[in-house]
Every structure is written in structure tokens, then in C-alpha cells.
Amino acid sequence: MYSKLDPLLHSQLRLAIISLLINIGEAEFVYIREKTNATGGNLSVQIDKLSNAGYITVHKSFKGKKPQTLCKITRKGIAAFEKYVNDLKGYIDID
Amino acid sequence: MYSKLDPLLHSQLRLAIISLLINIGEAEFVYIREKTNATGGNLSVQIDKLSNAGYITVHKSFKGKKPQTLCKITRKGIAAFEKYVNDLKGYIDID
DNA sequence: TTTATTTGGTTTATATTATAAACATGTTTA
DNA sequence: TAAACATGTTTATAATATAAACCAAATAAA
Secondary structure, three states: OOOOOOOOOOOHHHHHHHHHHHHHOEEEHHHHHHHHOOOHHHHHHHHHHHHHOOOEEEEEEEEOOEEEEEEEEOHHHHHHHHHHHHHHHHHHOOO | OOOOOOOOOOOHHHHHHHHHHHHHOEEEHHHHHHHHOOOHHHHHHHHHHHHHOOOEEEEEEEEOOEEEEEEEEOHHHHHHHHHHHHHHHHHHOOO
């Protein structure tokens, strides 16, 4: 009960990013920004953190002439999310 | 989906405090400190915040000669917790 | 064509939060 | 009576989240 919650996931925006990627596997920067209603700056920072932690991978390329940042969830990211959800149950399951 | 999470509850320690109080209705400072493994200082600060928000009430008295701080959940606190849990489901329910 | 706007981000600055360390006020114990 | 303990609070610092400002390139408007 009340186990430590992964601080990387216990953040509204980072949790939303991972949740989104868990569901759809991979997504572009702009798509994530729209779905999460985050500002670009905030999103950029949080994607960096998730990437540095190995929870996602980031591939930068060009789509036509526009830069494109594609984010993909990793196995490590999936495992971390599952653990986080499980730990959270110790807080929110009431009986 | 991805609704704003109440910042007052989206904090590991404050969530643990509220979760504890939801389950047992009221508890003493020392008891909460033990159950949550928080430092006294941190706990003191977070109890203040929850109290200022009207999520809990705090009654100070003496148990014998020792000061005693009793925390009680309020209806507002219960409602906030329930909303938080519900909002969180938008993040962690995978389908 | 040159000015303004948009797109896709990054960097930097600021506000908020969490946390620990130090302190205050007594009480108990050696 | 001095040292250690209990119950907190206050204050200082570190970490985090977030927004604002910025950059570079492309496109649209004048």
C-alpha cells in the first residue's frame, strides 16, 4: 500500500503521452499535442524526459518539407505504465 | 479523455492522506505519518494544503500532555477524491 | 518580392511543488 | 538536571511543471 509512484509517470502530461502511445503504439508530435492539449514547449520537454528514460523512442524525419517527430512506446515504457497503474491501485481502490 | 487532474490530489503524499482518510474517516498526524512513510515536515505542509482547500478538517488538542492533531475527511474531500479517481480512469483504462 | 503568418519544434525563464533540514515547545527518562 | 524523545512547524533548497520567448523553414498575403 502506498508504494512509491514512478515520478516519471506521475505527471499529468507524461501520463497522457504514455497512455496515448499505449493505445496506438506510435504517434506524431503534432497529434500528441492536439490530443493532450499541451503546449509545444511543454510537450517537447516531456517527450525528452520519457525518451531519456527509455520509455519511448523518438524518430525525427521530414514529411515532405516539414520536420516530423514520431514517438513510439518501448517495452520498458509499457512495463513502467503497467507498474504505475498497479501501484496506483493501492491508493484508489477503496474497500 | 485526459481531463485536468485536480492538482491538489495529484500529489503522491496528498493522495495517500486522502486515500487513508477515505478508508478510515479520521486519523491522527502520527498515524498518517507512519502509514505514508512521510517526514513530519512534508506531512505538516500537505495537511495544511488539504485543510485550506476544505478537503479535510484539522482538530488540535492534547492527548494527556502531548499535542495531538486529528484529521478528518470532509464531504468536499470525498467528492474531490471521487472526481479525481474518475478523471484518472481516462488515463489508465486501456481498451 | 518582401512582409507577415504558419508550422514544427526547442530553449529559457518562472512559478509551483516536494522535500529535507533546522527549529520550537514541551515531556519523559537516565 | 541534563539528555533524549515526541509532536509538530517554519524555512530553505531542490526538483518539476509550465508558459513564454525564440528559431528556422515554409507558405500565404500585400
